[in-house]
Amino acid sequence: MNKKEIKVGLLGCGTVGSGVYKILRDNSKSIANKSGANLKVKKVLVRDKEEKLAVKVDKDILTERFEDILEDEDIEIIIEVIGGVNPAKEFVLRSLKGGKSVISANKELIAKYGEEILATADEYGVDFYFEASVGGGIPIISPLKEDLAGNRITKVMGIVNGTTNYILTKMDRERADFNQVLKKAQELGYAEADPTSDIEGYDAAYKLAILASIAFESRVSVEDLHIEGITNISQDDISHAKELGYKIKLLAVGKDNDGLELRVHPTLLPVEHPLAKVDDVFNAIFIEGDAIGEAMFYGPGAGQMPTGSAIVGDVIAAARNIIFDAQGRIPCTCFEQKNVKEQADTQSRFYLRLEVLDNPGVLGDITSLLGKHNVSLESVIQKGRSNGSVPLVLVTHKVKEGDLNDALDKIKKLDDIKKVANIIRVEDY
Structure with missing residues (x-):
């Protein structure tokens, strides 16, 4: 059975881009069997065609112009691995509007503009996949x-x-x-x-x-x-x-x-x-x-080949959708607009490290102020001396963060407190 050939455009050939190119080249037979198509990189966008790349690429397919990829009607899938917001956002949106499916590993772009990008993909009936944007090679x-x-x-x-x-x-x-x-x-x-x-x-x-x-x-x-x-x-x-x-x-x-x-x-x-x-x-x-x-x-959460693995997985999914005329089958899944709690209203246990003067009653003063703000303690560590002060480590029971902050505002004003050195949340299991 002759398989359809699907042409791919690659935006960027740095660390991740070169990994994608290697996987598509070296695993081409297996990828064709899994996707139902022969995937071929037709053009690669680079900043300078004379610059040495991390992978051997035929110079004939290198270009310094995004339009060479966008305007090529044979290219049906575009992979964006240039990173950052500009010009990546422009390239991604123009690609989607041009009827091409897009694969991206760009976490910043997706976190900031994912809603607009996914809406554009839906409007033009193409795919936008971004598995590699979180966790590198981990499927999530x-x-x-x-x-x-x-x-x-x-x-x-x-x-x-x-x-x-x-x-x-x-x-x-x-x-x-x-x-x-x-x-x-x-x-x-x-x-x-x-x-x-x-x-x-x-x-x-x-x-x-x-x-x-x-x-x-x-x-x-x-x-x-x-x-x-x-x-x-x-x-x-x-x-x-x-x-x-x-x-x-x-x-x-x-x-x-x-x-x-x-x-x-x-x-x-x-x-x-x-x-x-x-x-x-x-x-x-x-x-x-x-x-x-x-x-x-x-x-592995990053790296040339793990990230490339996730990207190629998305390319295979997009290729299957093209073959079976099923593009746009996984739209944006943000169906609701849920309320985000104010941080002061959230609850957690806390680790507190204070530097205090070694005077009688200091621990009592601290625990008294904590208690007045509904903060109870699970454990206390006090030992050693450093520059005339004593390190005091407290671990609280679960407490409303706003209440703890109010208590610490008062504690910082005590004469025997040199400083609140650190505050770290404790996650239960």
Whole structure:
């Protein structure tokens, strides 16, 4: 049986783009059997045709003009791996309006403009797939949209940034400080020269916005999220957490409980929690649904070939839809507009690390103020002395965040309090 040949346009041939090209080339026979079509990359958009690429590509198919791909009527699928918002947004929208299905790995673009992009794909009867935008090679978008579609998802919680997970893992294993490990991560290529998006939590926030929109069937904007990074995590916090039976991870947390809770922040996880065992640059996403119960998706969260794997999976799905004239069969799944809770109204347990003067009655003053604001304590650690002060670690029972903040405002004004050194949420299991 002769298979249809489907032409593909590739926007970008950097790390991820070259991985996509390799997979489509090296696994062409298997991909043809699975998709029902021979997939051929007809044109590749690059910034400079003379620049050396990470993969060998015939120079005849290289172009520096997006229009060469857009205006080629033979090209039915376009893969966008150039990243960022501009010019990616323009290229994606023009491709969809030109009747071409689009595959993208662009988390920032989808988190900020996914609603517009999916509406455009629906209007023009083509596909827009974005499996690789969250979790690299981990399949999660398709399972949420299809395999778990019969569930009401109540929680999605994950380690979705490999850079910060690597840093926290090394701080835990090697007792190194944050800046030392960040420098090593940059040397190894795990962290960018400007690591802000990773270490301040923005990368994870883009991914949570995408996951939560699908899991909770409600449009979620990055602006809806509470975001904290890991720059304030010290070796003291790592050690105290370990003593208490926890590990610290940067988590993206989404919950649907009479309104949405959406946050990215460092978290104390019980050591027995599956996510606490996810180390180095690996990612994992933990799901709770009313039918499935609990499930976790684990694997490499970035990299040339894992991300390329997810993209090619989407290309195969789009090719099948073209063959069977079934494009546009998986539209936007944001059917509702759920209320997002104010952060002050959410509840959690908290780890508090304070530096206090070693004077009689200081602990009593602190617990008294906490009690007046409905904050009760589960455990207290007090030992050692540093520069005339004593480190005091408190772990609260579940408390309304606004009440804790009100109590801390009062505690900070006590004469015996040098500073509130850190506040970290504790996630139950």
